[in-house]
Amino acid sequence: MSDKKIIFFDIDGTLLDDDKKMPLTAEKAVFALKDLGHEVAIATGRAPFMFKDIREQLEIDSYVSFNGQYVVLRGEVVATNPLNREALQAMTDLALTHNHALVYMDHMDMKANIPNDELVERSVQTLKAKISVGYDPLYFQGRDIYQTLLMCTAEEEPFYEAVFKAFDFVRWHPSSVDVVPHSGSKAKGIREITSRLGIADQNQYAFGDGLNDVEMLTAIHNSVAMGNGCDEAKAAAKMVTKRADEDGILYGLQKLGLLS
Numbered sequence: 001m002s003d004k005k006i007i008f009f010d011i012d013g014t015l016l017d018d019d020k021k022m023p024l025t026a027e028k029a030v031f032a033l034k035d036l037g038h039e040v041a042i043a044t045g046r047a048p049f050m051f052k053d054i055r056e057q058l059e060i061d062s063y064v065s066f067n068g069q070y071v072v073l074r075g076e077v078v079a080t081n082p083l084n085r086e087a088l089q090a091m092t093d094l095a096l097t098h099n100h101a102l103v104y105m106d107h108m109d110m111k112a113n114i115p116n117d118e119l120v121e122r123s124v125q126t127l128k129a130k131i132s133v134g135y136d137p138l139y140f141q142g143r144d145i146y147q148t149l150l151m152c153t154a155e156e157e158p159f160y161e162a163v164f165k166a167f168d169f170v171r172w173h174p175s176s177v178d179v180v181p182h183s184g185s186k187a188k189g190i191r192e193i194t195s196r197l198g199i200a201d202q203n204q205y206a207f208g209d210g211l212n213d214v215e216m217l218t219a220i221h222n223s224v225a226m227g228n229g230c231d232e233a234k235a236a237a238k239m240v241t242k243r244a245d246e247d248g249i250l251y252g253l254q255k256l257g258l259l260s
Contacts, residue, residue, distance in 0.1 A: 003223035005203040005258070006039035008064070008190055008216070012049055012127070012150040013209035014226055019247035020128035026249040030058045032259055039166070041193060043186045045170070045178055045212045047073070047105045047147065050131055057197040067170065067212050068189030069146040070107055077138075079192040081184050082144035087166040091179070092140065095150060102186065103149035104140040110149075111139035149178040163171050170212045178212065186212065195208055207252060209233050209244070222238070224252045 009015050009030075016022050031038050044051060044065040050072065055061065061075045071079040088104075092113060095102055101114040103124075112120050115135040124133055137174040140148075150160065150169070157177055159167050167184075170178040188210075194204055206213075206220040209229035217236040225237035226248050234240050241252030253259040 003203065004037065004039060004197070004199055004243065005205065006041060006194060006197065006199050007253075008041050008043040008186075008220070009207040010186075010209070010210065010213055010216075011042060011044040011046060011054060012207075013228055014207050014213075014244060015054065015249065017243075018228065019088070019243075019245075022054070023245065023249070025247040025249055026244075027058065028053065029250045029253055029259060031251070032058075036258075038258070039085055039197065039199070042066075043190060043208070043213075043216060045147070045210075046127075047101040047110060048107050049109065049152060052125065054131070060153075061192060064178060064186055064189035064193065065107075066105070066146040067178060068184050068186045069180055071189045071192045073193050073196055078196060079189065080144065080146065080179050081188075082146050083179070083181055084166045085140070088140055088145060091148075091160065091164050091167070094160075095152075098152075098156075100156070101151040101230070103151075104136075104145045105147045105149070106143055106145055109134070112136040112137035117151065117245055119175040120149070122174040123149070123151070126173060146180075150179050151176055164255075172210065172212065184215040185254070190195075190202050190216060190220065205256065205258070207241075208237075208248065222256060224256070 045067045069081040101117040103112045111134045154257045167179050194233050201221045205222040207224045209226040214236045223237045225233040227243035242248040
């Protein structure tokens with residue numbers, strides 16, 4: 001096993017604050033870690049095309065995307081875990097009877113099955129990413145879909161959870177829930193990278209803030225929840241740092257002894 005350390009960062013609420021801005025201290029911290037010879041990677045629920053600008057800004061080419069379903073190590077795809085196509089067809093049919101829109105996402109693009117849906121536009125706008133959602137109700141057919149956004153309320157969500165055991169549902173917005181393969185997670189995606197690099201458990205670090213970070217924060221030996229994180233993330237992490245907009249990344253790294 002190598003003595004090299006690897007640090008995984010979530011994006012929204014972690015590298016980026018609530019206004020989707022990256023504090024300068026966070027950017028500098030990433031480059032400082034790399035200057036020290038450490039590996040730095042991203043672990044996010046976003047699709048690869050939704051954080052290309054961040055990867056370029058931070059010069060990062062290793063990442064876990066779609067909450068673990070599409071994993072890239074140093075620019076090379078090393079693991080994929082698409083949604084079950086039959087189950088996705090069935091969920092599409094059922095959701096349409098309730099007028100619940102879906103957004104199908106592969107590694108290249110995202111398409112909605114209902115045109116100009118208000119909830120789709122409202123939820124995606126909160127990411128403040130330079131992306132638009134096209135319309136193609138058949139986009140999921142004949143291609144690998146790694147994540148789907150289902151437009152429904154928290155009260156409506158258990159109905160889908162009870163029917164579709166092939167999927168896990170992780171809420172990220174009042175109007176939208178991520179649909180990913182059952183038992184797929186950032187933690188599993190991270191293992192695809194750390195096993196290939198031969199990095200020991202004690203040399204693995206992760207920062208996160210949301211419900212989709214809980215498994216990662218539980219599994220990673222040195223895990224840090226942001227001060228703005230949800231209660232579940234804070235409970236899962238080994239340590240809680242300051243808020244993203246209060247230089248929480250730098251503060252956490254200093255507390256861990258990775259940066260001075």
